[in-house]
Amino acid sequence: MAGKSAESPVRLAAETWESLFRAQVAVMRKLQSGPAFRKLAVNEYDVLFTLSRCPSGWLRLNELNDNVLLSQSSLSRLVERLEKRGLIARMPAPEDGRGVLLKLTDEGRELQKEIGREHVRDISELMGPALTQAEQKELMRLTTKLRSSLGPRPPRQDPR
Amino acid sequence: MAGKSAESPVRLAAETWESLFRAQVAVMRKLQSGPAFRKLAVNEYDVLFTLSRCPSGWLRLNELNDNVLLSQSSLSRLVERLEKRGLIARMPAPEDGRGVLLKLTDEGRELQKEIGREHVRDISELMGPALTQAEQKELMRLTTKLRSSLGPRPPRQDPR
DNA sequence: CCAATTTAGATGCATTTGCATCTACCGCAG
DNA sequence: CTGCGGTAGATGCAAATGCATCTAAATTGG
Incomplete structure (x- = not known):
């Protein structure tokens, strides 16, 4: 009953x-200690990156919050700092008086690209030797599937 | 050359x-907002968990630091807090006068088990519906491979 | 054996984070 | 229109974090 290989589904999932999680920690540790993140913390870069990927150029603060592992208040202040540094711009959302829209400034876009180039190079130097391209594709497929299986579900409370 | 599907190796890695990373964020966000982490932050639980897995029962502070995405000083203080709460015990390392050894107290072990049970259940409720067992095994294989490919390298400088 | 370098961990201090709360706005029921 | 919950962000404040630095112990080179 306590055999090592008698993997219950619950244990397998865990x-x-x-x-x-450990792989993410190990990779992240290497990345964030590299020279790419001298000017900007990883979370800050992540915000610029997400904005750079946004087709319309503008993104709501709360949408941004889904991508980042930060509380709403922390993100609010992080964005405030980025604005003070001239990297992003805010504007009140046109359709929703409570909301805020964000986009990169030219300077922000420039910095994102600069860091991004280094960052991508670092990543590829870590992943390249570790996994074959086929393995990377499979890893991407599995993590995408995992994410999309949780993502579409906005944290629904028990509706009682 | 700039076609979307012409994936360069570098781009694939990125x-x-x-x-x-996004999958980790999405899962972690769900986990840490659950009721399992009312009494203890995720990082704190992670320390207890790691200690619980340690065969000898004792672990060096610096070894612990490899598992956690925290700076050395933050971990030092986190451990200090856990000690104050009576969850872990410290003792000077017998072979190395600079070092510190840590182990769970009975109370710490109890709390780890308690949270661990809930935690494992939460995980399995997230992963179970998302990936088949075969997919989970493959994901585990790939992430383990990734980690072990970076892990063994204690940041050794070129000794030249 | 001793001086110089390196490593483990702790600590002062400024920054960042999260929780709780607050305000303003939306949407809806009457 | 008005009042009532619910959502988007901001803010006060205490706690956590990271950087730089410090101390002590181990290691290395002579």
């Missing part, structure tokens, strides 16, 4: 998550 | 990492 071990899979732990492995994913 | 997209794979992003997918892994």
Whole structure:
């Protein structure tokens, strides 16, 4: 009953998550200590990156919050700092008086590209030797599937 | 040359990492907002968990630091807090006068188990519906491979 | 054996984070 | 229109974090 290989589904899930989590920690540790993030913390870069990927150029603060592992208040202040540094611009949302829209400034876009180039190079130097391209594709497929299986569900409370 | 599907190896690596990272964020966000972490932050639980897995029962502070995405000083203080709460015990390392050894107290072990049970259940509720067991195994294999490919390298400088 | 370098961990201090709360606005029921 | 919840962000404040630095112990080179 306590055999190591008698993997219950619950145990398998837990071990899979732990492995994913540790890999993320290990990679992130290397990335964030590299020279690419001298000017900007990883979370800050992540905001610029997400904005750079946004087709319309403008993004709501609360949408941004889904991508980042930060509380709403922390993100609010992080954005405030980025604005003070001239990297992003805010404007009140036109359709929703409560909301805020964000976009990159030219300077922000420039910095994102600059850091992004280095960052991408660092990533590829870590992933390239570790996994074959086929393995990378499979890893991407699995993590995308995992994410999309949770993502569409906005944290629904028990509706009682 | 700039076609969307003409994935260069560099780009593939970057997209794979992003997918892994976002999946981790999405899962972590759900986990840490759950009731399992009312009494303890995720980082704090992680320390207890790591100690609980340690065969000898004792672990060096610096070894612990490899598992966690925290600076050395933050971990030092986190451990200090856990000690104050009576969850772990410290002792000077017998072989190395600079070092510190840590282990769970009975109370710490109890709390780890309690949270761990809930935590594992939460994980399995997230992963179970998202990926088949075969997919979970593959995901575990890939992330383990990724980690082990970076892990063994204690940041050794070129000794020249 | 001793001086110089390196490593483990702790600490002062400024920055960042999260929780709780607050304000303003939306949407809806009457 | 008005009042009532619910959502988007901002803010006060205490706690956590990271950087730089410090101390002590181990290691290395002579």
